[in-house]
Amino acid sequence: MAGSVADLAVGPDAERAYPTGGSAAPADAVVQAGSDGPARTASMPPVDLGGIHVPTPVILSPMAGVTNWPFRTLCEGYGPDGLYVAEMITARALVARNPKAFRLCRFAPGERVRSLQLYGVDPVIVEQAARMVVDGGMADHIDLNFGCPVPKVTRRGGGSALPWKTDLFAELLHRVVTVCKPAGIPVTAKIRVGIDHEHETYLDAGRIAEDEGCAAVTLHARTTAEYYGGHSDWSRIAELVGALDIPVFGNGDIWGADDAVEMVRRTGCAGVAIGRGCQGRPWLFTDIRNAFAGSDERVNPTLGQVAQVVLRHAAMLVEFYDGDERMAVHDLRKHIAWYLKGFPVGGSTRRQCMESESIDDVRRVLDSLDPDATLPATVVNAPRGRTRYARKVHLPYGWLDSRTTTHEQREALFGDDPMDAGY
């Protein structure tokens, strides 16, 4: 079925989401509808996380270096009324009032729900960070990161390594929920399947999260060892749904709207979380809304329309970096690579984008592109972003020997809780 999604691009959602007036997607970025096959639908009723009503339970999954307010604003402008989560913020950096951490806590005035994700290993530090968020009225929802697989994080017992230590995991959740609950701020946990298939943690972690008062759990259905390689195992999502009473959000390998429908159909999850699939493609959220409404309309912009979105994204990033255009353009470079993915754009033009230092540089390159080019159907929903397995899982010494922490382990870990964790 063909049709126009112009109304979505300039409708009230977009108006509300854009912080500086105007809509998230300009009229000239209006996109054509295409189709990626007959629509299969699934039911995805609204979810309530504490006092937060989520009419369309679709989450923009937190992504370090990606889901700052400019990108969230673009996604929300195209999207259903979901949750658009900020990238992980290191609790220790927040407590130390690190300016970079504070920048990551900024929201656009139009964001409906202000969702922050905190990361930390020391329960006392994460509790302090949560206390700052609550007392400062800094967010409406806190997600906790137990999914990060990067060596810098797991070798200190953080991210996806942490749920293996059930005492530490429970204490951290308990402290944060105790701070947040009286303020009406729901806490959610984002987890992986485990460290590897010999050391799976997701069922225990889900039950602990539920017992400690988390409002929902998101499961990225891979282990730390699997990193971003292969395909996530959605059967684990179904198992977790069966094991818990709180909502489970499924995450992993949603590259197109039909994948989101399929995940809900196969697993019964309450909602879905989208990471790499929307990199350079914030309009995926429109596709998902259409798919769950039973429509097979899909957004398939021309390259000229994509260029308009890039410039809009650039303008918001300049605002995000307090007018520092160079920083904004450096941040934008990776997004441009994602925006152009699959379009017929030559290597030298792509290189020029990567070397851009100013918005004028970016505009010059975009002006040289064929505005009428479209994405071939075969690449529209192709995987994007990182896709490799871990070379090796790095853990603290003796980490797998038992499911609880020793006094010595805690002493060593907490002193080493990094300021600069990242993906």
Ligand SMILES: Cc1cc2nc3c(=O)[nH]c(=O)nc-3n(C[C@H](O)[C@H](O)[C@H](O)COP(=O)(O)O)c2cc1C
């Ligand atoms: C560049 C990048 C940065 C990420 N940063 C975070 C993060 O800050 N916090 C988090 O919980 N997950 C992070 N993730 C994981 C994603 O949120 C998501 O769980 C993962 O990519 C799987 O979903 P997908 O298959 O839809 O991409 C990151 C992933 C990528 C690719």
